[in-house]
Amino acid sequence: MVGKxxxxxxxxxxxxxxxxxxxxxxxxxxxxxxxxxxLIAYLTKINSDEVRVVSILNESNYFQHQFKPTKGISYxxxxxxxxxxxxxxxxxxxxxxxxxxxxxxxxxxxxKSAYLYTKDNPNTNVIQQLESVFxxxxxxxxxxxxxxxxxxxxxxxxxxxxxLATFDGERSIKGINEIKAFIGGGFGYAIMMFIIIYGGFVMxxxxxxxxxxxxxxxxxSVKPFQLMLGKIIGTSLAGITQFTIxxxxxxxxxxxxxxxxxxxxxxxxxxxxxxxxxxxxATMDSDMIMYAxxxxxxxxxxxxxxxxxxxxxxxLIYSSIYAAIGAAVDNETDTQQFIFPIILPLMLAxxxxxxxxxSNPHGPIAVGFSxxxxxxxxxxxxxxxxxxxxxxxxxxxxxxxxxxxxxxxxGIVSLASRIYxxxxxxxxxxxxxxxxxxxxxxx
Amino acid sequence: MDHILVAKNVSKTYGNYTALSNISLNIPKNCIYGxxxxxxxxxxxxxxxxxxIIYQDSGEILFDGEPLAPKHIALIGYLPEERGxxxxxxxGEQALYLAQLKGLSKSEAKTRLxxxxxxxxxxxxxxxxxxELSKGMAQKVQFIVTxxxxxxxxxxxxxxxxxxxxxxxxxxxxxxQLKEQGTSIIFSTHRMESVEELCEYIALIHKSEKxxxxxxxxxxxxxxxxxxxVGLQVQQNEEALMKTLKEKFNIMAPKFDxxxxxxxxxxxLPSEETAGIxxxxxxxxxxxxxxxxxxxxxxxxxQTVNNKDNGR
Numbered sequence: 185m186v187g188k189x190x191x192x193x194x195x196x197x198x199x200x201x202x203x204x205x206x207x208x209x210x211x212x213x214x215x216x217x218x219x220x221x222x223l224i225a226y227l228t229k230i231n232s233d234e235v236r237v238v239s240i241l242n243e244s245n246y247f248q249h250q251f252k253p254t255k256g257i258s259y260x261x262x263x264x265x266x267x268x269x270x271x272x273x274x275x276x277x278x279x280x281x282x283x284x285x286x287x288x289x290x291x292x293x294x295x296k297s298a299y300l301y302t303k304d305n306p307n308t309n310v311i312q313q314l315e316s317v318f319x320x321x322x323x324x325x326x327x328x329x330x331x332x333x334x335x336x337x338x339x340x341x342x343x344x345x346x347x348l349a350t351f352d353g354e355r356s357i358k359g360i361n362e363i364k365a366f367i368g369g370g371f372g373y374a375i376m377m378f379i380i381i382y383g384g385f386v387m388x389x390x391x392x393x394x395x396x397x398x399x400x401x402x403x404x405s406v407k408p409f410q411l412m413l414g415k416i417i418g419t420s421l422a423g424i425t426q427f428t429i430x431x432x433x434x435x436x437x438x439x440x441x442x443x444x445x446x447x448x449x450x451x452x453x454x455x456x457x458x459x460x461x462x463x464x465x466a467t468m469d470s471d472m473i474m475y476a477x478x479x480x481x482x483x484x485x486x487x488x489x490x491x492x493x494x495x496x497x498x499x500l501i502y503s504s505i506y507a508a509i510g511a512a513v514d515n516e517t518d519t520q521q522f523i524f525p526i527i528l529p530l531m532l533a534x535x536x537x538x539x540x541x542x543s544n545p546h547g548p549i550a551v552g553f554s555x556x557x558x559x560x561x562x563x564x565x566x567x568x569x570x571x572x573x574x575x576x577x578x579x580x581x582x583x584x585x586x587x588x589x590x591x592x593x594x595g596i597v598s599l600a601s602r603i604y605x606x607x608x609x610x611x612x613x614x615x616x617x618x619x620x621x622x623x624x625x626x627x
Numbered sequence: 628m629d630h631i632l633v634a635k636n637v638s639k640t641y642g643n644y645t646a647l648s649n650i651s652l653n654i655p656k657n658c659i660y661g662x663x664x665x666x667x668x669x670x671x672x673x674x675x676x677x678x679x680i681i682y683q684d685s686g687e688i689l690f691d692g693e694p695l696a697p698k699h700i701a702l703i704g705y706l707p708e709e710r711g712x713x714x715x716x717x718x719g720e721q722a723l724y725l726a727q728l729k730g731l732s733k734s735e736a737k738t739r740l741x742x743x744x745x746x747x748x749x750x751x752x753x754x755x756x757x758x759e760l761s762k763g764m765a766q767k768v769q770f771i772v773t774x775x776x777x778x779x780x781x782x783x784x785x786x787x788x789x790x791x792x793x794x795x796x797x798x799x800x801x802x803x804q805l806k807e808q809g810t811s812i813i814f815s816t817h818r819m820e821s822v823e824e825l826c827e828y829i830a831l832i833h834k835s836e837k838x839x840x841x842x843x844x845x846x847x848x849x850x851x852x853x854x855x856x857v858g859l860q861v862q863q864n865e866e867a868l869m870k871t872l873k874e875k876f877n878i879m880a881p882k883f884d885x886x887x888x889x890x891x892x893x894x895x896l897p898s899e900e901t902a903g904i905x906x907x908x909x910x911x912x913x914x915x916x917x918x919x920x921x922x923x924x925x926x927x928x929x930q931t932v933n934n935k936d937n938g939r
Contacts, residue, residue: 188728191724191727191728192728195724199713199715199716203715392713392714393713396711396712396713396714397707397709397710397711398710398711398712398713400680400707400709400710401705401707401710401711401712401725401769401772402725402728403680404678404680404700404703404705404707405700405725405728405729405730406728408680609675609680609681611709622642625642626641626642
C-alpha cells in the first residue's frame with residue numbers, strides 16, 4: 185500500500201515538474217521579480233538624484249540666509265529684477281519654481297505675502313522644505329518678541345527621541361514590533377501563496393483525471409484516498425522544488441544585480457523592507473546594533489519549526505478542499521462558486537494580520553484569528569517572532585491553536601475525501617452545495 | 628459448478644435512487660458471462676462493487692469462494708466504460724505506471740508490456756505521448772493494461788466502443804484467447820450483436836433488478852415459440868397451393884418469389900414435434916427450406932424488457 189502511494193507521488197511529481205509551463209514559470213519568475221526590484225531601485229535612484237532648483241526673488245530684509253541647499257533642492261538668488269522679469273527668466277532657465285518675498289515691514293507680513301510660482305503643480309517635497317524654513321523663522325521671531333534670544337532658541341530646538349525599554353529594563357527601539365510581525369508575516373504570506381498556487385494545481389490535476397476519464401482505471405487499483413493524498417503530496421513536493429529554485433536563483437540574480445549594476449544594497453533593503461520610519465530611525469549606529477540584536481533574538485528555531493507545522497497542516501487542509509472541488513466539477517469554469525469561500529479566510533488572515541496583528545500582536549483580534557484554524561497558519565506566524573511565554577504568545581495559545589488545526593485537518597480531510605470519492609465518478613453534473621452535502625452521506 | 632463470483636441479494640442505493648435491488652448472480656469459472664441491460668440499469672454499479680470502488684448497502688459477494696476483500700483487487704482486471712489515459716504522459720511510461728499500481732514489479736511489467744505491445748502491433752508507440760494516439764490505439768493500450776497482470780477475472784464494460792471493426796475483431800479474438808487460457812470474463816454491454824458471438828451465460832438487468840439469467844442456449848430454448856421458416860418449390864399454381872396451406876396450417880407472412888418459383892412463409896406449430904408436418908408438406912411440394920426460428924439475444928432482450936414494463 186505504501187508502495188502504491190509512493191508510485192502515485194512520484195508520478196504526480198514528475199508530471200508536474202516536466203510540465204512545460206511549470207518549467208517556464210520556474211525559470212522566468214525569478215528573472216521577472218529581480219528585474220522588477222532592479223527597476224524600482226533604479227527609478228527611485230533617479231528620482232532621489234534629481235535636484236530641484238528654486239529661484240528666489242527676495243525684496244524684503246528678512247530670510248537672507250535661511251534657504252540653504254539640501255539633498256533635493258538648491259536655491260538661486262535673483263537680485264534687482266522685477267517680479268515679471270524673475271518669472272520669465274525662471275521659466276526660461278527651466279527651474280522648478282520662483283519664490284517671491286515682497287518688501288514688507290516685518291517677518292509676519294513677508295511670510296504672509298510670499299508666493300511660490302511654478303509652471304505646474306509644485307512638488308510636495310519642495311513645498312514642505314520651504315514651509316519648514318518659514319515656520320522656523322516665524323517661531324524664532326515670535327519667541328524673540330516674548331524675550332527669547334536666538335541663542336536660547338537654538339538650544340530649545342534640539343531634537344528629541346523618546347527612550348524605549350521593556351519592563352525587564354532592556355532597552356527597546358522603535359519599529360521593532362513591526363519588523364518582527366513583518367518577518368512572521370513573510371512566512372504567513374508564503375504559506376498563503378503556496379496554498380493558492382499549488383492548491384490550484386491539485387484541483388486542476390483532479391479535473392484533468394476526470395475529463396481524461398483515467399480516474400476509474402486508477403481507482404480500480406488504488407483507494408481514492410490514496411490517490412488524493414498522493415496527488416497532494418506529489419504536487420506540494422513539486423511546489424517546494426519550485427520555491428527552492430526560485431529562492432536560490434533569485435538570491436543569485438539579486439547578488440549579481442547588486443555587484444554588476446552597482447545598485448546600492450542599502451537602497452534595496454530600504455525599499456523592499458518598506459517599513460515606514462525604519463530607515464529614518466535607524467540612523468545611529470547603536471540603534472543599528474540594537475536592531476540586529478533584536479532580529480537575532482527572534483526565536484528562529486521556534487519560528488521555523490512552527491512554520492513547518494503550520495505549513496504542512498494548513499496546506500493539507502486547503503489542498504484537500506481544492507481536491508474535493510476538482511472532483512465535484514467537470515471543468516474549471518464551474519469551480520468559481522466554490523473557490524471564493526476558500527480564498528476568503530486566507531485573505532482575511534492577511535488583512536487582519538497587516539491591520540491588527542502588526543500594531544497589536546497580542547490583542548483579542550490577533551488571539552482570535554490565531555486560534556481559528558482556517559486563519560491560524562498565517563496569523564499565528566505573524567505573532568510568533570515575539571517569542572512564547574512572557575511578552576510573547578502564551579504557550580497555551582500556541583498549543584491550542586495547533587491542536588485545533590490538527591482536529592480541523594482530520595475533519596476536513598475526511599469530509600473532502602468523501603466528496604472526492606463520489607465526485608470523481610460523477611460526470612456531466614454541475615453540482616450544488618446541496619448535492620455535495622448529499623454526497624457526504626453516501627457509503 | 629465452480630463459480631468465480633457469487634452475488635447474494637446485493638442492493639445499492641444513492642440517496643433516493645436505487646441502483647441495484649436484491650441482485651443475485653452466479654458467474655461460472657472459465658466462461659464469458661454477459662451482463663446485459665439498457666443504459667442506467669445498474670450494470671456499472673454492480674461492476675464497481677466487484678472492483679470495490681463502491682460498496683453494497685446489503686448483500687454478500689464471494690470471489691472464488693471467499694468473501695470479497697481488498698486482496699482480490701490484484702486478481703481482477705477491469706476495463707471501465709468511461710476510460711482514458713493521461714494525455715501528456717508517454718505511452719510506455721503510463722502503461723508501466725498502471726501495471727505497477729496493479730502490483731507488478733517494474734521489470735516484470737516491462738517484459739510483459741513489450742510482449743503485448745508487439746502482439747497488438749503498437750510497439751513503435753512506446754515513446755509517443757498519448758495525445759498523439761488515435762482513439763483506437765489508446766483503447767489498445769487500455770486493453771493491454773487491463774489484462775497485463777493476468778487476472779483470474781476480467782471485467783470488460785463496453786469493450787468495443789471506440790474501436791473500428793477491424794480492431795474490434797482483434798480485441799474479440801484476444802478476449803476469446805484469454806478465455807481459452809482459463810480466465811473468467813464478465814462482459815457488460817447493451818449491444819446485443821457481440822453477445823451472441825461471445826457469451827455462454829447472460830444476465831439481464833433492468834431498472835436495478837435482475838429479470839433473467841442463465842445459459843444463453845437454455846434461455847434461447849425457453850424463448851422459442853415453435854415457429855418455422857418454410858420455403859416450398861412451387862410446381863404449378865401458387866395460389867391454389869396457398870389456399871390448401873391456409874386451410875390446413877397456421878401460416879404467417881407468405882411471400883412468393885416468382886423468379887425462383889419459391890413460396891416462403893412462417894408456420895406456427897402446436898408443439899415441438901415436426902416430423903408429421905414435414906411429411907405433409909413434402910407431399911404438397913418440394914421442401915427447399917425448413918428451419919426453426921431461434922430468437923436472437925436482441926429479441927429476447929427487447930421482449931423481456933417490454934414484458935416487464937407492461938407487466939407493471
